[in-house]
Amino acid sequence: MTERQHTDQALIARIDPAALLERTRSWSAINSGTHNLHGLTHMAALLADAFAVLPGELSLVDGDAAESVGADGAITRLEHGRHLRLVVRPDAPVQMLFTGHMDTVYPVDHPFQTLAWRDANTLNGPGVADMKGGLSVLLEALRIIEAAGTPSLGYEVLINSDEETGSFSSARLIAEAACGKCAALTYEPALADGTLAGARGGTGNFSVVVRGRAAHAGRNPQDGRNAIVAASDVALRLFEARSPALAVNPARIDGGGPNNVVPDTAVLRVNFRPGDTGEIERARTLIGATTRAVAERHDVSVEVHGGFNRPPKPIDAGAARLFALVKDAGSAMSLDVAWRDTGGVCDGNNIAAAGVPVVDTMGVRGGAIHSTDEYLLVDSLAERAALSALTMSRIAEGALS
CATH class of the missing domain: 3.40.630.10 (Zn peptidases)
Incomplete structure (x- = not known):
């Protein structure tokens, strides 16, 4: 031995x-x-x-x-x-x-x-x-x-x-x-x-807070800014930018209330799975560009919280x-x-x-x-x-x- x-x-x-x-x-x-x-x-x-x-x-x-x-x-x-x-x-x-x-x-x-x-x-x-x-x-x-x-x-x-x-x-x-x-x-x-x-x-989790403007859904909807619609727009744009090296999972949207009220607040939860560190930078750029474009298109404010807490x-x-x-x-x-x-x-x-x-x-x-x-x-x-x-x-x- x-x-x-x-x-x-x-x-x-x-x-x-x-x-x-x-x-x-x-x-x-x-x-x-x-x-x-x-x-x-x-x-x-x-x-x-x-x-x-x-x-x-x-x-x-x-x-x-x-x-x-x-x-x-x-x-x-x-x-x-x-x-x-x-x-x-x-x-x-x-x-x-x-x-x-x-x-x-x-x-x-x-x-x-x-x-x-x-x-x-x-x-x-x-x-x-x-x-x-x-x-x-x-x-x-x-x-x-x-x-x-x-x-x-x-x-x-x-x-x-x-x-x-x-x-x-x-x-x-x-x-x-x-x-x-x-x-x-x-x-x-x-x-x-x-x-x-x-x-x-790797992984990154984000909460995207969208703030619009409430209004009556029947009397004056044109005065409202629908936060759920804007959050959905963010979700779709991010999802469409996914790739084999970057999975994107919009997981949940919180917000809204009665059917006769234009919702003024929504929170989108989204998870990213980057395959390498280069995809982290691409995702960060994507998040920034997407939220700015949606804020301008829907006349809402957008705040992004979270980050990439687990590198590949x-x-x-x-x-x-x-x-x-x-x-x-x-x-x-x-x-x-x-x-x-x-x-x-x-x-x-x-x-x-x-x-x-x-x-x-x-x-x-x-x-x-x-x-x-x-x-x-x-x-x-x-x-x-x-x-x-x-x-x-x-x-x-x-x-x-």
Whole structure:
């Protein structure tokens, strides 16, 4: 047996499958929807207690202020939970970043609140895959790395509370945490067969507020300026400008009232999915030109809120090396690790934009996320903890240098 094989086997032998499952079940039983501040406070406290077994400085920190545009066009402050930050050996020669999120997409009043066994290896429940299971995997991997003694490895753990709504409160924290790191691992779920996400497109969400003028729809409609018609014009123009590299999805128009009143306010919600950074600039130019033209044509005012919060994530040379290293770690476990491009986005997009190679689906195998059919394949808890630990160990030994 080679020294590498001995190290790998020693790490794997330290994994505690029962603890992995118990943590996942316990954490998934807590509703921590992004806007459930009470649930997020509870979840953050449990995570802080659990991650306190690791050395370093642990804190719960506030993020930046974020705004929300209401159906009436009013701007309000969007409240978020606190974010967990752990810094371990910041002076070590090898520095990594590990990220995850404690929030889920299920609000406090959502009917999907309990866990159920589908079979002996399939656990159904809110957040079991996305990503309470992934957080349990991360903690287990770091626990066994610390138990093995890895002084050359320093790292930062950032677990945010607003990933599911775009990480607006935590984006700056992620960018700061990425600074100076040689690689990052993020614990979004892999596919059920273990396939990882490779390149990702980007995303941008916008609220276009149109203000016209109310009037009686029968007596003097010519004096009105129909905000819904103008918002619809914006939606159609943007949609017609889509391309294979830029998906445009006008998703909703809020506004209007009684049938006999010309509506004076409308809010268009639109999502863009750019395939590369060049499409972001094209989209920005398009939004500006479109809203100016519509404002002039319909004699309304138009305000644009929002932005591109997830840049596209290509597989560059650094990312390719990191994926190859993860594949090598998988080979030591007789796993054939593969990856493919995806249209989804996550904090991995932002980490890559900071210039740090990242594999962002190091979490459990599972599926049907963001639905009441969400499930976790339980045998993947120990499997993915081992994959992470072996990857961390190789990076600590200088495999990326």
